[in-house]
Amino acid sequence: MIKSKHLKTLLATLTLSLTLSTTVLAGNYTVASGDSLYKVGKLFNTSADTLIKNNGINGSTIYPGQVLKVPCDTYTVKTGDSLYLISKKYGVNLYDLRKANNKWDNTIYPGQSLNIPGKNSNAGNSTPSNQSTQKPVINYSESDLDLLARLVTAEAQNQPYNAQVAVASVVVNRVKSSAFPNNISSVIHQVINGYYQFTPVLNGWINKPATETAKKAAKEALYGADPSRGALFYFDDSATNKWLWSKPITARIGNMVYVK
Incomplete structure (x- = not known):
């Protein structure tokens, strides 16, 4: 039988382990020309050191075409969506949304997964936090x-x-x-x-x-x-x-x- 003091220590250790294990690297980001770990980290609200650790990088050099695991929310595109509307749902800059997905045209399709910049989440939740506050600029039917x-x-x-x-x-x-x-x-x-x-x-x-x-x-x-x-x-x-x-x-x- 485990003594009470030891049991509390064990439970605390398990709780810490579970907490740490819930950090989800939900997104994959493809490095573009001119990127640096600092710039990518800033885009996804994380640090260069964290990116190095999570991706097993030696040193600080990254190269175009390299795929990095990044901590971010992801959103699954639905019929009727556009990049602009998605940026409004999440309250993020449209340019940052394009940059986070290397998406410089306007073609998206239902079922496509998009990275949401600057929106870290422990669960990869894809529900927009401010969707209820999104309003059109004029009334329409x-x-x-x-x-x-x-x-x-x-x-x-x-x-x-x-x-x-x-x-x-x-x-x-x-x-x-x-x-x-x-x-x-x-x-x-x-x-x-x-x-x-x-x-x-x-x-x-x-x-x-x-x-x-x-x-x-x-x-x-x-x-x-x-x-x-x-x-x-x-x-x-x-x-x-x-x-x-x-x-x-x-x-x-x-x-x-x-x-x-």
Whole structure:
């Protein structure tokens, strides 16, 4: 029979061992050119010494292509997600999210696992801690989202992804502006002095189904992404309308020009 004093010591030792064993190296990070242990550690809120120990590194040299085990939360991508929305869910910088996953385009797919930078977890929990506080910048319904995504599809389906987000953000900016109607449907269907504000409403292309990419782009804009930089108008760079070209240009993406 173990004496009480020895039993307490044994239990304390077991508890410490279990506590130490719960540190999960949930993520794999592929070293990029220009990385150092210090930079990687800073990205994942850990130290260079910890990375050296956990990866069995001799010295402090790492090389591009090397895969490091890093302590971080991971997130499994779901349908409708985008890098911007995931960064908002976790309250992390979009650039840091891209860096943590060496992800410099916008293509992600359901089931894909992403590292979350600067979010260490003992359990690798993938539930966003501040998801309940995530709010769109304007109110919208599912029908609003579908309408906005159909406009994006009609106007910019063949343009870069950021151009599609920017088209949606122009509508959002108009809803926020006192110079235009205060809801998505009214903005898109607005006619001023006999002129339709958005050509797809006039030619019927607005009725074509939205692409999945356009849906993601529309949702990013609804949650604050604005590659247009506050624009209230957009047009193709082949346009000859002098009035549009006379306005201050805020962004040019693909063949699209965005102005205030």
